Amino acid sequence: MYTDWKKKFAFIFSGQLFSILTTSMVQFSIIWHLTETTQSAVVLMIASLVGFLPQALLGPFIGVWLDRWNRKLTMIAADGAIALFSLALGLYYYFGEPGLGFVYLVLMARSIASSFHAPAFQAAIPLIAPPDQLTRVAGWQQMVFSASTVLGPALGIAVYSATSLGAVLLLDVAGALIANIMLMLVKIPQPKSEATERPQFLAEFKLGWQTFIKVKPVVIITVATAVFSIAFMPLGTLFPFMTLSHFGRGGYSASLVEAVFSAGMIIGGLLLSVVASRWKDISYIVMSMVVMGVTCVASGVISREAFVVFVILSFLMGAAAPFFNGPYMAMIQRAYDPAMLGRVISLVTSIMLLSSPIGLLMAGPIVDKYGIQSWFLGCGIVTVLTGVVLFVLSKRLHVPEPEPAASSAE
Template sequence: MSNSWQKTFALIFSGQIFSILTSSMVQFAIIWHLTETTGSASVLMIAGLAGFLPQALLGPFIGVWLDRWNRKITMIISDSVIALSSLLLGVYYLWSEPGLGVVYAILFIRSAASSFHAPSFQAAIPLIAPQDQLTRVSGWHQLVFSSSSVLGPALGIAVYSATSLGTLLLLDVAGALIANLMLLMVTIHQPKPESVHAPSFRKEFVLGWRTFISVRSVLTITVAMAAFSVVFMPLAMLFPYMTLSHFGRGGYSASVIEAVFGIGMMAGGVVLALLASRWKDSTYMSLSLVLIGVTCLLSGVIGRDAFVLFAILCFFMGAAAPLFNGPYMAMLQKLYEPEKLGRVLSFVTSIGLLCSPIGLALAGPIVERFGVQVWFVGAGVVVILIGCFIYLQYGRVEEERPTVSL
């Protein structure tokens, strides 16, 4: 087979690196700026909701539009909207200090645009790469995302400290322009829409839902992923708390843990890209969950003087994450037809996003009453059980195809 698809991805990923990295820098810098200038937890909570709710609320419906629209153009427009919002806020900061309402509105717009960009990119991947290479491509994508999550906060705070938030926001505009330029240089063949079978938004939405639930293995794994999100997502906020309350360390040590986790994700992405075809996707996912569960469990039982061991565990916890995310996305791309994939991805993304606040609501009072280690131990046990369940159910059976009457 021709290597043209590899050249296409080389162009796309080289552009996305700039876009995702600068967006990560801006996201961290805005939150840090609000923390530094207001010192208010309520302000941070509202900012978080402004950056979270659009993706959670729009998610179930976006897929219908994605399957109608040209995915390449959708990516370009959504990235351009993000860039425009950064430009407006950047000019505002260079001119004067904007009110919190302006910042919340910009975060809301960026989140809404991102809710179109990410699934359109994922839905475009099977239109470019051969099916037997989808897991490998997911590994590359995880590597790009992980690299940005490691470098973004560090570079963001460096640029913010050396210049200003306004300058950093203008840098985000440049990142989006580079990503769009690379997209303009590639060809992505758009699947034919299903307007004959589903001429209305409601019918297309229902067809997307029926398509999603028609593959029992994907439905079961998605429910398992939802349970995983409930217990694991709060750990993103509990890492600094664990560092402070259990190990008695400060902000520098907390940043080390974040960096180590991100570096682990980068390593996991490399491993997945190199070993993509060795095992089934479900085997990678179950292995990932068991490794995450074991590292969570051990993190919850180690002593107060074992900070270095905690950092090592966080590295392996991060390394295990792409082994679930990449194969899971590849499984969706393999099992569903490209013309319906946008809707399926929107349902999957929304399920994960809507489970996150449930976990945060549960973790708060439990940690306050019983201590942060209890959550680590409990999350570890639950995640191990989920990993074992997935392997026992699907580790030794062939993946099914969707069966939907049109």
């Protein structure tokens, strides 16, 4: 079943590198274009909402279809749809300036297509890789994602400045085309589904939820992840504010922090792919949370003159992140039947996406009243305590771990 699995992932990730890279270029370029042309925080807020809310709200229901459809064809169709909407918006910008309503509509359509692509991809991974190699594959995926998100904004703004937003959008079409061609060259097994009748969304959503809660350790880790997300996710927005308000530095220093954090994620993903399966997945998750928590606490107490220390802490924080994300997803992939995995991953993804705006709503007033370091300090304490609680609970619960597959060395 797992013959030539490494070669398959070489094809898949090669294509995904182009797709994620060009998507990152588009996302940054659109936000920058809206910032430059409207200079309106309301416009940016609406653009952000229409970009992620469809994924958060539709995920659990989309999972019903993902477990019935061919996952390879679903990924190809979703990436193709994203490319089609990029093409439409790109042509519009080429011939003139589209209205904000059309831009929002395209961003929403791209988000809906992404809500099919991402969980379909995650649900397909355990059909290709042996169970004992899922954590290593997650490390590879983190490297591809991190490298793309590091290079994407820089390349996006370079192409945008030299040409136009339309040109960036057309590059996204090329990226999706390359990803789909590489995916077509890979054979992905399809899990057998017992369902033959048309899906009843309420009943099948309930079945997906019941399947998810049967694995108590994953449920507990998911709850902990939601708490962690509420505390940690706002930092993505607050990093530049920390650089400006606490250290009194400008845009160059802010971009340096972002680049160092992303570089840490790349190296962390590489390390995870090398050391995967040497420890239990829960050990990597706990270690990651403790390291990220400690670096946040340190960031919350350092002086205004310690910007270099903050840069180092940001690197360590980024390097620790893949050791949380990768093992957590690998744990889910091996804990559930592949025929139900689309529903479970879509449900978990929605929980994580809905946690982020909760954190942002909480962070704003707290930072305004108590200062930026208060959120870093509080986030660090919450993250460390969550990691400690997970460590204690993991001793009492049977956490799904990989069993070596005989064919995994192929």
